[in-house]
Amino acid sequence: MLISYKWLKQYVDLPDSLTPEELGLALTMSTVEVEGIEYQAKQFEHMVVGVIQKVRKHENADSLKVCDVDAGSEIVQIVCGGSNVREGMKVILGKIGARVKWHGEGELVELALTKIRGVESYGMICGADEVGLIEMFGKLEEKEIADLSKLKAKAGTPLAEALGLNDVVIEVDNKSINHRPDLWGHYGIAREVAAKYRKKWASYAVPEIKEGNEKKIKVTIENPADSMKYTAVMLDGVTIGPSPEKLQARLRAVGIRPINNIVDITNYVMCDLGQPMHAFDATKIKTTKSKIEIFVRRAKPGETLAALDGKERNLTEEMLVIADAEKPIALAGVIGGEYSQITDATTSIIFESAHFNAALIRKTTTKLGLRTDSSSRFEKSLDPNNCIYALKRAVELVLEMCPGARVVSTVAEKGKPVVFTGPIMVTKEFIDRKIGANIPTKECVRILENLGFNVSVIGKKDAETLKVGVPSWRGTKDITIPEDIIEEIARMYGYGNVETTLPMFTITPPERNEIKAVERKIRSALSTMLGFTETLNYSFVSPRLLQLLHLDVSDHLELANPIASDRPYLRRSLLPNILELVERNSHAHDEVKVYEIGKTYLKEEAGPRVSENGNDLLPRQDVILGIAYLKKGESTPFFTISQAIREIGVYTGVELVIEPVGASVGYIHPGRVAKVVTKMGDHVGDIFELHPRIAADFGFSDRVAYGDLNLRVLSEFATTNSSYKPLSLYPAVVRDVAFVVSATMFHQDIHAALVGAHPLITSVTLFDVFEGKNVGEGKKSMAYRITYQSPEKTLETAEIDEAHKAVEKILKEKFKAEIRV
């Protein structure tokens, strides 16, 4: 929202020494966020009103003229191509140093002394578009220059002053006043400024309306909750025309384009008091001879309204309309109807100044995708008591501007608004305790009274209670509890004046978050040790990806309102988005090693509670690790993933077992899939290669392996190593054994058998596996390195031989192995 400094000064007497910047800072620190301060005059520097004294032909160019221009203190020579330039004309003279836009286009250019076709020019006579005033002056043809002849200003008057464009505009961040319905007009801001600078603010003085008796306005409010107050009055003898220059300048300063006197008045009052108004052409509203009937009601099914913006809108029962006896004439609080709008021919008008329910207005604007200056104010829960003040001010302005105008109706005032007025009881002890500073009671009272609160102090010294009455403009939703009063006192006292202290805390160490601890260990294993890169993917997944994996979209939770429709489903697994990422990167990278830690959403499984009291549960949302690997030419990426998962087991202190299983779903390679379980058999995750058929559909030219771990489950088993094995004092002996077995045998089984084959065996390590013609169809050759050691003595060869025989025996008998020599 834009605030005019001049306008503000109308209501509060600010010292001349105060700069707009200082005021802006004070507002930021105590009330609203000021985003910027703009000096209107700045863009008109080095521009003055010039009076053309003489126009001569240019010797070298037919289209150019050479002008002597009176710039007040001097006569300057300007070369000008203006089509309408003539002697005696008042023009915008851009002197050397002025910044203009050539032909209204491109960047601003600073004027310098130049020669145009051999003739010196000391500046420029400007077109309206060249100095950003096209809205004010308009322009009929390309080479037209702005004509200021109507102005009274003398030659040499700075342009900004001559046009009344010397205001300072303060830009307030709208978000910072969303909760303050009283700050959507200059009067409200002035009240805050006055409180800050300990000034009195002028009361909103408006003359009573002298009612007419030719017409009676009858207002019917269908549902008082929709509209707490509706006021209206009719005027006749109105002449539509431009509003006075001063009022236009005010509107321009706050970014509103002047239209005509009546529309300008409604806009002016809105920016003044914060109360939006509407003016109807009275002849377009169905009336009887002496009675005008206005209905504030919900729209009926099928009703439409052709609005002021030229668009026809379909209305629903959730929308509030203003209607005459026949049809809607305005969408209440949002936009007026085209049919009853003010036109140049309008002579009689009805002003509306009303209060509408904030939530209702908000719903309507959201539904229609239409926000207006009016609706954005009504959405804030405006003070219904302002309606009548606004109406009176508008009537006053019409009578001032249109000498022939007169009030012909009674003033309609419907509705008895109820607004919270307190009192709120606040003890001095509470104030001190909340702020952490001792602000004298007198100061608290002064602050509150300056803001318009009605305060009385009850109780003895040092045990006072403030009984705080709330003004109507703060009571609609903003101020309800003692904490709200604390804020009023503290912000005006100045947060910067509160001496900071640190709270007294017990020194208990925080409870550990086991899942986060596991996440950290995994990051350190994967990112630091194993060369994987962490990624973050969206929680939403596209139907295309799900279809590629032959997954059923109906198993997935779905957003009711996705952005576009590309990713409407909530992920049940990190797989689809990770695969997409791997595919995308596989073109530029020979090797893609990635992982993600994130949540998945399983609708059929029980998650956290919906509320503390009910039994309803949200979907389960466990933290999952997803990890993927692809390398150009790699035929078994599976092992990179299984090894990484084993390492994670080591890092997190969980013994993870990789258990062969069959493929449960179509996208998994049926011969390359395993379950990851704890020693006790708890299912922690899965590892598999993507089925080559699906991989091809995805666009992969290489094999991809994927694994996942449920970190909630993993964290339940996570341990930290807290023991060690004493070292043997005697030497270890290493023997290798190589053999051929059926290719269907699992290393895990062989390994477990060998470790238990003899008590002297301290470690068994697989160091070679191969298949091929030499080994035989359906067979594989394996080689293990076995370490023998005793904690008690140096082993004799015979003892080792015996132990090694046990190894060979088990291999032969249990695994039908053929020992290679």
Added chain:
Amino acid sequence: MIEKLESIKKEAVEAVKKVSSLAELEAVRERFFSRKTGTFTVLAKNMKGLSDTERKTAGQKINEVKLAIESELEHKKNDFEHSAWDAIGKNEAIDVTQPMFKGVSRGHTHPMSIVHTELEDLFTSMGFMLLDGPELESEHYNFDALNIPGNHPARDSQDTFFIKDHTEWVMRTHTSPVQIRAMQKYGAPLRAVVSGRCFRNESTDASHEHTFYQMEGIVIDKNITIANLIGVMKELLKGVLRKDVEVRLRPGYFPFVEPGFELDMKCLVCGGSGCGACKHSGWIETLPCGLVHPRVIEAGGLDPKVWSGFAFGLGSMRLCMQKYGIEDIRQLHGGNLSFLEQF
């Protein structure tokens, strides 16, 4: 005999001087000390005809000469060995700047994780618990319990993702629901931070994301004041930025706090004189915060007459972007390895 020994010594010294390799030196040693044919072995054999006293004198002299020659030989050997080490600098030199082939290259942690880890370390060192909460939340926790009533703009579908067929479920729009869950689970006093993923239904561009991250803290204790809040926030920023920063507190509005504040810190780029980074205000909006609203404390199952507290939020995504100078927010979920491998 004596003369002969002197000439042997002279001959040996000359011979040692002339050698140019360890092998030649060994040959010289053999010539004089070989057990079978060495000069001294031959000499010893020739001593048989001497008288006892002659033999004794000769023996002493022989030993003296032997020691002298051996010492020459040792010196020369040392010289050779030293010069051999001198040469390895040249002979065995490698290009130390060359990378190792086929080494496992290190992996990379996502910059958001790096920032969250640093913040979490800081908070745990200040005694805060690390918490987590559901990303798919109920309207109750995401809005109602946080004093955000039904007609509040934040509940519009243009800000919030809703779930089809589950009208009371939303993708959480902030981490604040964890405030309520934490109070209900742990009671008071409470010191906790939560970091995590949040969602807003807005289209993505260089500075907006529908999926983003927040870090949020809550403190519940007895007699928590505005003065405490400012004090803790100052310490916190000092910890995050590792330097003293000037801060200012100004009013800000969030439904779940009362009063609510925006805490700004003096711009670190320009030092407060105004620059592009601080939109020429000299201050950077850093921490929204406030005293926890009594209705929120109540929703957490605690008595607001007994317990009070403050809460604060940190836009960890923006912090991450500032830390690394990332100008386009879309990079963070873009999944481009060439980007991620820089961290």
